[in-house]
Amino acid sequence: xxxxxxxxxxxxxxxxxxxxxxxxxxxxxxxxxxxxxxxxxxxxxxxxxxxxxxxxxxxxxxxxxxxxxxxxxxxxxxxxxxxxxxxxxxxxxxxxxxxxxxxxxxxxxxxxxxxxxxxxxxxxxxxxxxxxxxxxxxxxxxxxxxxxxxxxxxxxxxxxxxxxxxxxxxxxxxxxxxxxxxxxxxxxxxxxxxxxxxxxxxxxxxxxxxxxxxxxxxxxxxxxxxxxxxxxxxxxxxxxxxxxxxxxxxxxxxxxxxxxxxxxxxxxxxxxxxxxxxxxxxxxxxxxxxxxxxxxxxxxxxxxxxxxxxxxxxxxxxxxxxxxxxxxxxxxxxxxxxxxxxxxxxxxxxxxxxxxxxxxxxxxxxxxxxxxxxxxxxxxxxxxxxxxxxxxxxxxxxxxxxxxxxxxxxxxxxxxxxxxxxxxxxxxxxxxxxxxxxxxxxxxxxxxxxxxxxxxxxxxxxxxxxxxxxxxxxxxxxxxxxxxxxxxxxxxxx
Numbered sequence: 175x176x177x178x179x180x181x182x183x184x185x186x187x188x189x190x191x192x193x194x195x196x197x198x199x200x201x202x203x204x205x206x207x208x209x210x211x212x213x214x215x216x217x218x219x220x221x222x223x224x225x226x227x228x229x230x231x232x233x234x235x236x237x238x239x240x241x242x243x244x245x246x247x248x249x250x251x252x253x254x255x256x257x258x259x260x261x262x263x264x265x266x267x268x269x270x271x272x273x274x275x276x277x278x279x280x281x282x283x284x285x286x287x288x289x290x291x292x293x294x295x296x297x298x299x300x301x302x303x304x305x306x307x308x309x310x311x312x313x314x315x316x317x318x319x320x321x322x323x324x325x326x327x328x329x330x331x332x333x334x335x336x337x338x339x340x341x342x343x344x345x346x347x348x349x350x351x352x353x354x355x356x357x358x359x360x361x362x363x364x365x366x367x368x369x370x371x372x373x374x375x376x377x378x379x380x381x382x383x384x385x386x387x388x389x390x391x392x393x394x395x396x397x398x399x400x401x402x403x404x405x406x407x408x409x410x411x412x413x414x415x416x417x418x419x420x421x422x423x424x425x426x427x428x429x430x431x432x433x434x435x436x437x438x439x440x441x442x443x444x445x446x447x448x449x450x451x452x453x454x455x456x457x458x459x460x461x462x463x464x465x466x467x468x469x470x471x472x473x474x475x476x477x478x479x480x481x482x483x484x485x486x487x488x489x490x491x492x493x494x495x496x497x498x499x500x501x502x503x504x505x506x507x508x509x510x511x512x513x514x515x516x517x518x519x520x521x522x523x524x525x526x527x528x529x530x531x532x533x534x535x536x537x538x539x540x541x542x543x544x545x546x547x548x549x550x551x552x553x554x555x556x557x558x559x560x561x562x563x564x565x566x567x568x569x570x571x572x573x574x575x576x577x578x579x580x581x582x583x584x585x586x587x588x589x590x591x592x593x594x595x596x597x598x599x600x601x602x603x604x605x606x607x608x609x610x611x612x613x614x615x616x617x618x619x620x621x622x623x624x625x626x627x628x629x630x631x632x633x634x635x636x637x638x639x640x641x642x643x644x645x646x647x648x649x650x651x652x653x654x655x656x657x658x659x660x661x662x663x664x665x666x667x668x
Contacts, residue, residue, distance in 0.1 A: 182236070182237055182238065182239065182240040182254075183221065183224075183225035183228070183237055183238055183256060184238065184239070184240060184254040184255055184256055184260075184301075184305040185240060185254065186221045186225075187218065187221055187222060187225070187264050187268070187301045187305065188254065188298055188301045188302045188305060188315075189298075190214070190217065190218055190221065191214060191215070191218050191271075191294045191295075191297040191298040191301065192294070192295065192298035194210070194211070194214035194217075194218075194294050195214075195290075195291045195292070195293070195294030195295040195297075195298060196291065196295075197210070198210060198211055198214075198287055198290045198291035198294055199287055199288060199291040200287070201287050202287060204282065204283070204286040204287075207286050207287045207290050208275070208279060208286065208290065210290075211275055211290040211293065211294060212272060212275045212276065212279070214294060215268075215271040215272040215275055215294075215297070216272050218268050218271070218297070219268040219269060219271075219272055221268070222264055222265050222267075222268035222269075223265075223268075225237075225238070225256065225261065225264070226261060226265060226655075229256070229258070229261050229655060231256075231257065238255055238256040239253075239254075239255035239256070239307070240252075240253070240254060240255070241253035241254075241307070241308075244308075244311070245310070246367075246368075246369040246370065247369055247370050248310070248370055248374070249361070249364075249366070249367040249369070249370030249371070249372050249373035249374055249375070250308055250310040250311065250370075250373075250374040250375075251308055251311075251374075251375065252308070252311060253306070253307040253308040253311060253375065253376070254302070254305040254306055254307060254308075254311065255305060255307045256305060257658065257659050257662075258511075258655045258656040258657065258658055258659040259304075259438065259441065259442075259511060259656055259659040260304050260305055261655055262511065262514070262515055262652065262655055262656055263304040263431075263434055263438060263514065263515075264301055264304050264305065265515075266430075266431060266434070266514070266515050266518045266519075267297060267300050267301060267304070267431050269519075269641075270426070270427070270430050270431055270518060270522055271293070271297050271427075273522065273526075273634050273637065273638070274423050274426045274427065274522065275293075275423075276630050276633065276634050277423075277526045277529070277630075277631060277634045277635075278422065278423045278529065279630060281422075281423070281533075283330055283421075284330075285329075288325075288329075289326065289329075289330060289421075292322035292323075292325055292326050293322070293326070293423070293424070293427070295318065295322045296319055296322045296323060296326075296427060296432075297427075298318065299315050299316075299317075299318035299319025299320070299321075299322070300315075300319045300427075300431055300432065300435070301315075302314070302315025302318060302319070303315045303316055303319055303435050303438070303439075304438060307375070307376045308374045308375055308376060309357055309360070309361070309374040309375075309376065309379050309443070310357070310361075310374040311374070312439075312442075312443075313350075313353065313354065313357055316350070316353075316435065316439075317350060319432065319435065320346055320350075320432075323342075323420075323424060323427070323428065323432070324339060324342070324343060326420065326421060326424045327339045327342065327416060327419065327420045327421075327424060330421040330424070331419040331420050331421060331424075332418065332419040332420075333419075334415075334418075334419050335419045335420075337415070337419075338412075338415040338416050338418065338419035338420070339416070339419070341411075341412045341415055341416070342412050342415075342416045344412075345402050345409070345411075345412040346402065346403070346412075348402070349398060349399035349400075349401075349402035349403060349409075350399065352395045352396075352398055352399045353395065353396060353399035353400075355395060356392050356395035356396050356399070357374075359388075359392060360379060360382050360384070360392060360447065361373075361374055361379075363382045363383050363384050363388075364378045364379060364381070364382045364383070365378055365381070365383075379443075379447060380446045380447055380666075382447065386450060386451075389447075389448045389450060389451045390451050390454065390455075392447075392448060392451070393444065393448040393451035393452065393455060394455075396439075396443060396444050396447075396448070397440070397444060397455075397459065399439075400435075400436040400437075400439045400440050400444065401436065401462075401496070402436070403432070403433065403435050403436030403439070404433050404436035404437060404492045404495075404496060405433070405436070405489065405492070406436075406462055406463055406466055406492065406493060406496050407462050407463070407465050407466025407469055407470070407489075407493065408462070408466075410466065410470070410489050413485055413488075413489060414481075414482045414485040414486060416428065417429060417481055417482070417484070417485040418479065418481045418482055418485070422525060422528070422529040422532075425481070425525055426521075426522050426525045426526070429484070429485070429488050429521045429522070429525060430517075430518040430519075430521050430522040430525070431518055433488070433492055434514050434517075434518065436492075437492070437495050437496065437499070437510065437514055438514070440496070440499055441499060441507070441510070441659075441663060445499070445502070445663050445666060445667075446663060446666045449666045449667050452500060452502070453502065453667065456500040456501070456502070456586075457587075459496065459497075459500045460496075460497045460500050460501070460583070460586070460587070460590055461590070462496075463493040463494070463496040463497035463500075464493065464497055464590055464593055464594045466489060466490070466493040467489075467490045467493035467494055467497075467594055467597040468490075468593070468594075468596055468597060468600070470486045470487070470489035470490040470493065471486070471487075471490045471596075471597050471600035471601060471604065472600065473486045474486035474487050474490065474600075474604040475600065475603055475604040475607065477540070477604075478539050478540050478541050479538050479539060479540070480528045480531065480532070480538040480539075480540060480608075480612075481528060481538055483540070483604070483608060484521065484524050484525060484528060487524075487564065487601070487604065487605070488517075488521055490597055490600075490601065491513075491517050491521075491564075492517075493597075494513075494576065494579050494580075494583075494594065494597070495510050495513055495514065495517075495579065497579070497583055497590070497594065498510050498513075498578075498579035498580075498582050498583060500586075501582040501583055501585060501586040502586075502664065502667050503582040503585050503586065504582075504660060504661070504664060505578050505581045505582045505585070506578065506579055506581070506582020506583060506585070506586070507582070507660045507663065507664065508578055508653065508656065508657070508660050509574075509575045509576070509577070509578025509579035509580075509581070509582060510575070510579060511575075511652065511656035511659070511660065512571075512574055512575035512578065512645075512649055512652050512653070512656075513572065513575030513576065513579060514575075515571075515645070515652060516563075516571035516572045516574070516575050516642075516645060517572070517575075519571065519638055519641045519642065520560055520563045520564050520571070520572060520638075520642065521564075522638065523556070523560040523563075523635060523638040523639075523642075524560055524561070524564060526631070526634060526635060526638075527553065527556065527557045527560065527635075530553060530627060530631065531543070531546070531612070531624075534624045534625065535620050535621055535624060536620070537620060540608060540611050540612055541611070542618075542620055543611065543612045543618075543620065543621055544611060544612065544613075544614070544615040544616060544617065544618055544621060545613075545614070545615050545616045545617030545618065545621050545622075546612060546613045546617070546621050546624055547613045547614055548617055549617060549621060549622070549623075549624045549625070549626070550624055550625065550626040550627065551626065552626050552627055552632060553626060553627045553635075554613050556627075556632075556635040556636075556638075556639060557609070557613065558609060558613075559639050559642060560635075560638065560639070560642070561605050561606075561608075561609055562605075563642045563646070564601070564605055565598070565601045565602050565605050565606075566598070566601075568646075569643070569646045569647060570642050570643070570646040571641065571642045571643075571644075571645040571646045571649070572646075573646060574645070574646065574649045580594070580595065
């Protein structure tokens with residue numbers, strides 16, 4: 175492949191939703207802007223699918239990587255590229271947005287053009303984060319992904335949206351500020367680039383000249399910033415409030431994709447830049463993650479609000495991913511790769527079901543629901559499959575990643591594994607308890623008139639269930655896609 179490529183896949187994945195989002199702001203009719211947004215998301219999905227056909231960088235490097243001058247006198251080029259992990263997460267992002275738009279197509283929003291424009295800008299920011307090969311570019315897209323969410327939550331959220339959004343802002347702003355301080359400090363300890371005294375290039379950042387003491391405190395600056403985004407205990411308290419108050423389509427993006435920014439960032443930046451510090455503080459990071467798993471699972475058992483229930487179950491699953499990362503084992507890291515994709519699919523499915531229930535009944539309280547299986551059998555079947563995948567039942571997609579992550583954790587420390595293993599039992603308890611109370615038993619005055627799901631809703635949930643079974647039975651494509659990324663990260667610890 176010659177180097178005279180007009181445009182690369184990373185550029186298309188970033189710029190197309192960005193331009194489409196800007197166009198959406200000028201479309202006044204709600205029906206038209208919905209159609210435009212759905213079309214734009216489907217085109218982005220098509221670009222992602224084609225990019226997967228050229229994922230082999232040994233053959234198609236110039237289709238998957240590009241770098242050109244941006245802030246050259248600061249040592250920052252606009253460098254974006256796709257490795258296996260980037261391909262997987264951009265694919266998850268590309269798959270999720272059209273499914274979210276189809277599932278919520280009948281939802282009406284005031285100033286719909288602004289709402290959908292902000293959603294597409296969020297997608298562009300997410301794509302940029304997963305493609306960035308320059309630390310300053312990474313930070314730019316990190317903020318681009320988060321800023322539209324502030325406005326989506328504050329303008330279209332629930333009754334307590336201002337309080338929840340303010341809490342979200344304080345947490346994420348604090349994390350971003352800590353990360354920015356760390357970025358500047360690492361940058362000041364890099365080798366010069368062609369035009370600048372230092373460089374933000376990923377390869378140069380990986381080789382920054384830092385003392386062990388400097389790496390120790392820098393590790394915590396970056397880790398706290400990324401732990402807030404995942405979130406990991408005790409930096410998680412913004413999440414349930416935000417998930418509860420945000421419009422459901424935005425919550426799907428936050429829970430299904432945006433939390434992966436934190437997991438991705440730990441793998442992309444913390445492990446390669448601070449390998450010794452990651453080893454030194456692995457027990458603390460894993461300990462916090464495991465505590466968060468049990469803590470979130472116990473709270474999920476007691477939840478009466480469906481949105482908060484899903485939020486706490488998500489915290490438990492992300493905790494296992496964070497713990498597995500710091501085992502620094504091939505099987506553990508490979509499990510995290512698989513689980514990032516699987517968790518995104520499963521949790522979006524859960525949110526779609528919650529949204530469908532709330533729209534028809536007007537409530538999210540588990541204690542006020544019941545007997546939905548008698549009135550909506552198709553919805554019940556889909557929910558049951560997604561719920562069983564959420565607790566990692568064998569032959570579902572989550573089982574593969576969870577088994578590998580626990581295997582990596584077992585290799586690291588048996589006691590951590592035993593304690594974390596309690597979350598498997600607790601997950602079964604809170605999930606099956608919710609299914610029983612919401613879908614079985616006798617219908618009441620609230621659920622008596624509920625109707626089964628429409629064709630487009632069956633289509634979306636059916637596609638998610640297809641992903642659940644396909645990657646539960648045959649996850650090899652995800653292994654092949656991400657194996658090289660895992661091995662390249664682990665070489666930093668040798």
